[in-house]
Amino acid sequence: MPETTPKGLTRLAFGGDYNPEQWPESVWQEDVRLMREAGVTMVSVGIFSWALLEPEQGVYDFGWLDRIIGLLHENGIRVDLGTPTVSPPAWFYRAHPEALPVTADGTRYEFGSRGAICHSNADYRAAAANITTQLAERYGNHPALAMWHVFNEFGVPVSACYCDSCAAHFRRWLTTTYGSVDGVNEAWGTAFWGQRYADLSQINPPRLTPTAVNPAQALDYTRFADATMRENFIAERDILHRLAPGIPVTTNFMAALSQCESVDYWAWGREVDLVTNDHYLITDGRRTHVNLAMAADLTRSVAGGAPWLLLEHSTSGVNWQPRNPAKAPGQMARNALSHVARGSDGAMFFQWRQSRRGAEKFHSAMLPHGGTETRVWREVVELGASVEELIRIRGTRTQADxxxxxxxxxxxxxxxxxxxxxxxxxxxxxxxxxxxxxxxxxxxxxxxxxxxxxxxxxxxxxxxxxxxxxxxxxxxxxxxxxxxxxxxxxxxxxxxxxxxxxxxxxxxxxxxxxxxxxxxxxxxxxxxxxxxxxxxxxxxxxxxxxxxxxxxxxxxxxxxxxxxxxxxxxxxxxxxxxxxxxxxxxxxxxxxxxxxxxxxxxARIAPRAELPYDVEVVRREGESGSFLFAINHSASDVKVPLGADGTELLTGERAAGGLAVPAGVVRVVRLDG
CATH class of the missing domain: 3.40.50.880 (Class I glutamine amidotransferase (GATase) domain)
Structure with missing residues (x-):
């Protein structure tokens, strides 16, 4: 059986995406020193680095990656190593322009963003397998390697392509699914509007039509697109399992229903060794902490109730919504520990050092543009210390009602x-x-x-x-x-x-x-x-x-x-x-x-009227004990009944029967017994 926890990580995961290639090497020593100050235990590296690792087809440069992974290892920081297949290099698209995806109206996307991939394209699949093989052969036995991170956020921003390669692939998928054109006609109800097919070769993707497309065809194409992305994940995963046995393989989900609609995570959860998730607050005026709890519960459920890992969230504001407010003081820790309460064995961020260039330069980071003299940095260091105190909850499971x-x-x-x-x-x-x-x-x-x-x-x-x-x-x-x-x-x-x-x-x-x-x-x-x-x-x-x-x-x-x-x-x-x-x-x-x-x-579920509004109480239990998280999202101090005595892990204080939780604060009690 594959490993399901990051290899060599004995504490909760705390850190974030680290993109050292965006910075001169003179900055790397400072980065690692500050990571240690913040209590970082793991970082994700190499996710968008294909163009640097393979600057020309078949020409490789791993020197810089060797050096940064070595530096991280020397400082006790584990590595979540990405396969950079979400962003093929410009040379690849120059040689294979047909690998760029086509929309339903026939428009072909251009190079210059990320995730612009036709997942049916044979040249992309071959190139992705090659760079994954090169990484696995070079780093599969590296002592810093904790886990593999395949691609990045499958389904975002493109899940379905409608090109001729996809049409041919779709027909093969239909053959496997239905066996014959008669099976397709029956499943799709093609007697309606005279859409009956005489041969599978007549079937195309549901491209732009003058009125509503056959809904069964459109539904199957969504399934096909999801299955095609999953095929590519499995291909990379199997290479990594073969060449680097004992290292868990994951890809970062976006299980919040507001953030990724095109992926059936019930199916994907069965294919990863460890379920991981990215979550960002949708600041549309609603209670963002409720959506956060929902996303965490959904991710844990996709993991079958097992511990999972929050691989990305933000320290403060993001950059891609119409309006991107900062998080209030204390909200970063409250958000992070809410995910932990609901099953995550850690809290990681995008990203470590805030970028100076590119589309995400205004996305917050653990180390902001303002450096260590900022509120965000101080809160990051405080959160790192809190995460360190919660080591006992690692491996426990959240209890649902x-x-x-x-x-x-x-x-x-x-x-x-x-x-x-x-x-x-x-x-x-x-x-x-x-x-x-x-x-x-x-x-x-x-x-x-x-x-x-x-x-x-x-x-x-x-x-x-x-x-x-x-x-x-x-x-x-x-x-x-x-x-x-x-x-x-x-x-x-x-x-x-x-x-x-x-x-x-x-x-x-x-x-x-x-x-x-x-x-x-x-x-x-x-x-x-x-x-x-x-x-x-x-x-x-x-x-x-x-x-x-x-x-x-x-x-x-x-x-x-x-x-x-x-x-x-x-x-x-x-x-x-x-x-x-x-x-x-x-x-x-x-x-x-x-x-x-x-x-x-x-259902004989007793009301819990004694718990205040916007205060969540969640339990994690396992061999190391029973832990109660009390998270106060309100503006008032509250008293939470415990039903037992225990020790509050973040302050070391004893709690007898009840627990005082200040406004905006998280308390975690290890219950006696």
Whole structure:
């Protein structure tokens, strides 16, 4: 079995991307001295250095990389060594311009950015394999090497190419997937609009068309593009495993739903030795710490609950959003330790020294333009000391309370053209349900719809437009065996080929929910509907309503107005030993809290009203003990109940029963026993 932790790293990972090639060698000694001052334990090197390592085809210059890796090793800093295949050199594109990707409208991108790659191109694949082989042969046994870092952020900024090479590759993929053109015609429903194919050679990628493209074809092309990138990762990974056994291989994910839509991380998580993630705050006015927690929980779930590694985040502002505010004092540490609480065995940044040139020169770094006389630097040093104190949590696992079902492929399908309402956004529903659970102080695992859910008393399905028969059976089995399920609208609609399930909506979820949906009735922009309960309570919905017909389910809340007046809005179905809830409209935050309150009561999850708003409490447990993280995102000092005594690791203070957590501060308690 491959190693799953960075080789030789006995502490938590702390450091960042290091790009010494951007600086004269006279700066390197200072860099390493300051890394030691900051408590850096590992850096990522070489990710964008192909043009320097191979300045001409077949001509190599490893001297500078030898020197910097040697210097890092002499100073006890481990190396996450990149394969630089995200940015082929200019000479490569001059020789192979067809390796540049083509958009759906036929535009070919130019060299001059990053990630401009046709992943089907044979010349790119050969060149990538060659430089990966050269690196593995040279550094595979280097004592500084902790792990391999393949490519950089697959899917960003380009995942799909629509060139002729991709067309030929797509046809091969279709042959493997469906066996024949008849299989493709059946899966894609090509009888509609006369799109039937007589031969696979007639099939192209879903390029620009005068109106909506065949949705099943578009969905399959997204799958193909994702699988093609994964093929290239696996090719590099296998070279590294063969030439450098015992060194884990990873690639940095971007598992936040707001940052990478084109990658099915359930599939990718099975291919890496160690799951790693990059996360950047989306400063759109929402509570950024909630999105951070969601991204960390999703990454941990992709890792199967095992410890993972935050490979990039920012010390302060980024540079690529319309507006890029700085982080408030203390926010960097709070963000970093929130990831650690939710399963990361470290906190790393992009990047070590802030660049003077290039597109990311205004992106913050551990060592800012202003040097060591800056607030950011002082906070980096403080955080390094805190990370050092948390060494005991390494290898422990975060404990979850509930599960949220999420499927990237269902999201891809729902985002295709001509759906009943452009306002219904699967990601928005996932965000909203997650935030409601977060505010109930429940730690979330994400789960694939066909995964084993038996460990969770409550499972929430925010959006599952594409629902396989296997997923339907899985969710029904979960409820029959005693689970509590909450399902939101427009779920259970199509199968894996975007074909509507036979019979009434919601297809394979009819029996578990105890109802059918006769018709969707999306609302116009700005429209809202009142929903009333038997106790006189009122909720509000918008975006979407449905004509729901109970078939065993009881009505809990009813539409009070609109086309669906007097029809059920929220239902509850007792099945076997468990209960399934269904909500057929978009509830606001108050409504979601009410719904989840009822469901949590069914699931016998005790309310945690004693925990203050915007204070998260998360546990990690393992052989080294039980650790409670209390993270105060509020502006007020709070008291957090512990339920046991323990020692606070960052201050050394004893905590008896309760823990004082100042505003904006993180406390970590190792509980006694």
């Amino acid at each position: 509930v599960a949220v079902v999420w499927d990237w492929q269902s999201w891809w399908a729902q985002k295709l053209e001509w759906r009943p309402s452009q306002d219904h956004d699967a990601r928005e529903r996932a965000d909203a349900f997650y935030e409601a659970l977060y505010d109930r102080h429940l730690t979330v695992d994400f789960a694939h719809p066909e995964a084993d859910l038996s460990a969770y008393p409550l499972v929430v399905v925010p959006a599952l437009y594409l629902t396989t028969e296997a997923a339907g059976r899985n969710l029904q089995r979960y409820v029959e065996q005693g689970g509590t399920l909450v399902v939101s609208y427009f779920s259970g609609i199509v199968d894996e080929h975007d074909a509507v399930h036979e019979g009434a909506y919601p297809g394979p979820l009819r029996d578990v929910l105890g109802l059918t949906v006769e018709e969707f009735s999306p609302l116009l922009a700005g429209e809202r509907v009142r929903i009333t309960g038997p106790d006189g309570s009122e909720l509000t919905g918008d975006i979407w309503t449905e004509f729901v017909v109970p078939r065993g389910a009881e009505t809990v809340w009813t539409y009070a107005e609109g086309l669906t007046a007097d029809h059920p809005a929220v239902t509850r179905h007792r099945l076997g030993e468990g209960t399934a809830w269904y909500v057929s409209t978009r509830l606001d935050a108050h409504g979601l809290d009410a719904l989840l309150g009822w469901a949590a009561e069914d």
